[in-house]
Amino acid sequence: xxxxxxxxxxNVAGVLRVATTRTMRRLRAVGARRITLTQLSAMAxxxxxxxxxxxxxxxxxxxxxxxxxxxxxxxxDYGLVTRKSDPNDGRQVLVSLTDKGHExxxxxxxxxxxxxxxxIKDLSEEDKQTxxxxxxxxxxxxxx
Amino acid sequence: xxxxxxxxxxNVAGVLRVATTRTMRRLRAVGARRITLTQLSAMAxxxxxxxxxxxxxxxxxxxxxxxxxxxxxxxxDYGLVTRKSDPNDGRQVLVSLTDKGHExxxxxxxxxxxxxxxxIKDLSEEDKQTxxxxxxxxxxxxxx
DNA sequence: TATTGTTATACTCTATAACTATA
DNA sequence: TATAGTTATAGAGTATAACAATA
Numbered sequence: 001x002x003x004x005x006x007x008x009x010x011n012v013a014g015v016l017r018v019a020t021t022r023t024m025r026r027l028r029a030v031g032a033r034r035i036t037l038t039q040l041s042a043m044a045x046x047x048x049x050x051x052x053x054x055x056x057x058x059x060x061x062x063x064x065x066x067x068x069x070x071x072x073x074x075x076x077d078y079g080l081v082t083r084k085s086d087p088n089d090g091r092q093v094l095v096s097l098t099d100k101g102h103e104x105x106x107x108x109x110x111x112x113x114x115x116x117x118x119x120i121k122d123l124s125e126e127d128k129q130t131x132x133x134x135x136x137x138x139x140x141x142x143x144x
Numbered sequence: 145x146x147x148x149x150x151x152x153x154x155n156v157a158g159v160l161r162v163a164t165t166r167t168m169r170r171l172r173a174v175g176a177r178r179i180t181l182t183q184l185s186a187m188a189x190x191x192x193x194x195x196x197x198x199x200x201x202x203x204x205x206x207x208x209x210x211x212x213x214x215x216x217x218x219x220x221d222y223g224l225v226t227r228k229s230d231p232n233d234g235r236q237v238l239v240s241l242t243d244k245g246h247e248x249x250x251x252x253x254x255x256x257x258x259x260x261x262x263x264i265k266d267l268s269e270e271d272k273q274t275x276x277x278x279x280x281x282x283x284x285x286x287x288x
Numbered sequence: 289t290a291t292t293g294t295t296a297t298a299c300t301c302t303a304t305a306a307c308t309a310t311a
Numbered sequence: 312t313a314t315a316g317t318t319a320t321a322g323a324g325t326a327t328a329a330c331a332a333t334a
Contacts, residue, residue, distance in 0.1 A: 019278075025205075054315080055314095089310080093316065116157040117156070120285070197293095208327080214324080233292085291332100293331085296328085301322105303323105304320090311313080311315100
């Protein structure tokens, strides 16, 4: 967990934790106020899958089913997702995006990331590459 | 905001947002259940400063004063921080860690980061370095 | 009057436990 | 009886608006 560098051993986990915590706070604070980060993330997963059960979605997002029920209920109230019973197994609920959901997802993703993208745009190509690589390492690390 | 690479332009902000969101979820979920990430982060800032006002602390943590009041109230209830009026300006509240606070901070930081550190330990030195560099770029980007 | 912090209020995110419906 | 999802409940984290105390 320690990496030697110019100034001695580095607590990688600690540095990463602080950076992640503060980046999340900023991303939340900067939000467009219509769709939350959690909802956006869920919608992105639904879009990627096309259609999937609530349980699968909860697993992919690493949250418990009751948490996902809430997210989906809100998105359904907004008219952004559809829910229907699986014809083969009435216990399961199949979730997908509505047309409006696809539109809003694209629009929100742009708006939501505008601030971050704006900070990033002046970075060197090398720094951008570092951020992308670190993101990929993280996704691998946390199992997604 | 786009970085050309082998497979075309990359949405750096988007990739980073997803990675950050999921890493935070994992870090919260893995927590030791006594002290939260927010409290831990506040305590680390207090320790770094030695003693500081509630307002300064809120600014460093990028939260509003009422949010920090809550965090400090909880930590005070736990006996981990002291609050006293600034003798030179009765409006201000000076916050510092108690002995127990220092102990718990050290212990919690270890426990809390253990999971992440465990994932990280098998990475190549190069990947570790990438995570550290990305963290530093992020901290610079979000203004801390 | 301006500043610092607190209280009141509200909303999101998340979890666990208990319940319902279906298999 | 086992599984998928929902409802009930609770606590953390955060914000804005209104207030109190001090300068």
